[in-house]
Amino acid sequence: MPEASVWRTSPNLALNQLVAERRAAGDDVVHLGFGESRLPAFAPLAERLARGAGRNAYGPVAGGDDVRRAAAGYFSRRNMPTEADQIVVGPGSKPLLMALQHVLPGDVLLPRPAWNSYAPQARLAGKKAYGVPIPAVCGGIPDPAAVRDVVRDARAAGGDPRIVVLTLPDNPTGTLAPPALVREICAVAEELDLVIVSDEIYRDIVHDPATPFLSPAEVVPHRTVVTNGLSKTLALGGWRVGVCRFPGNSWGREVRDGVISVASEVWSTLAGPMQEVAAHAFSEPPEIRQRLAASARLHGIVARAVHRIMVDAGAICRPPTGGFYVYPDFEPLRAHLASRAVTGSGSLQRHLFDTYGVMVLAGHHLGDDEDALRFKAATSMLYGDTAEQQEQSLAADDPLALPHVAHVLARVEETFTELCR
Ligand SMILES: Cc1ncc(COP(=O)(O)O)c(C=O)c1O
Incomplete structure (x- = not known):
């Protein structure tokens, strides 16, 4: 039998639970830590x-x-x-x-x-x-x-x-x-x-x-x-x-x-x-193909918007081309972040959650170096809280102009601008 201590819940599922608890306690949390496409069932x-x-x-x-x-x-x-x-x-x-x-x-x-x-x-x-x-x-x-x-x-x-x-x-x-x-x-x-x-x-x-x-x-x-x-x-x-x-x-x-x-x-x-x-x-059938195309378009638009926020804040980040994630590297801001006691991916994840209520998944959970200032942000969590809002996001010519999307993106932007100032 392996030691009990080797049994760990997958970190993204554990973070998801933490976010649910904070939200149940009334906190306004932006959850970028879970790789789920937040769209309604078709x-x-x-x-x-x-x-x-x-x-x-x-x-x-x-x-x-x-x-x-x-x-x-x-x-x-x-x-x-x-x-x-x-x-x-x-x-x-x-x-x-x-x-x-x-x-x-x-x-x-x-x-x-x-x-x-x-x-x-x-x-x-x-x-x-x-x-x-x-x-x-x-x-x-x-x-x-x-x-x-x-x-x-x-x-x-x-x-x-x-x-x-x-x-x-x-x-x-x-x-x-x-x-x-x-x-x-x-x-x-x-x-x-x-x-x-x-x-x-x-x-x-x-x-x-x-x-x-x-x-x-x-x-x-x-x-x-x-x-x-x-x-x-x-x-x-x-x-x-x-x-x-x-x-x-x-x-x-x-x-x-x-x-x-x-x-x-x-x-x-x-x-x-x-x-x-x-x-x-x-x-x-055509209805499925249309749904796939509309979803891919929305994922791309929002991922690119979050990518721009990260790059404007000073991070290095590969431009997203597929899926619904960005993976920024805040190495250029190492000295600045050290003044906030952020020295690696674990402290960066904690600081973002404790100070700004923004949850991301630290890079070391993905096999990356613990000292690196990298994390994953799932951008597919930003389409709205209700099925109606999410369908609106899918149908919109410009989803970024929808109030529920614009609002949460503004919150992400404020967070990273403040973090890196
Ligand atoms: C790269 C990758 N592979 C596989 C999975 C597992 O997906 P599922 O078991 O829902 O098919 C995920 C889900 O997060 C994933 O991101």
């Missing part, structure tokens, strides 16, 4: 959910034929030809990623910083996680040259890194790796015989539809497993719908069977009504 999907209530039998572990065929179509339309038997659906991509960690042999290479659950999942699976710095241009991908060095050193020291995780687009930096960089990491994966796990949960949140998206599954399909889901793109995190696409070769079938074996012992199958929802969403 009405046609809620109808599907109700219609799916009759799907009360367990059904196949991998998911029913309808949902797997729809998901195969979704991937095929994105330049990844897919058969239904390459698909497994599950209750969120998080358990599918955990199952992959159990099934795939070897240790894991992660971009540094990366989504906060990859490293704890690796630990739970008895693996070592190697953080590899991200390039200056974007996150979600470890610097390919650095991967070569880390793998060489790790193998020389008796380690066994065999998996590299990519996040396209990325949480926490809100950026999408350009195709040239994806090709580079694929070449390194070939050279070093690494399996690629490509987490594409933000795939349909690319801010500018003209931005090219290249999945490693298009470049090295034989060694790439892709995960995706409805939590981010359709704001359905609480409904728990994830999908995994395996390579069509014999190795892919082996990994798929391993994931199905884990699923059969842990969650049995994706809830029947959710399969009804997923079959509809992945088949992408």
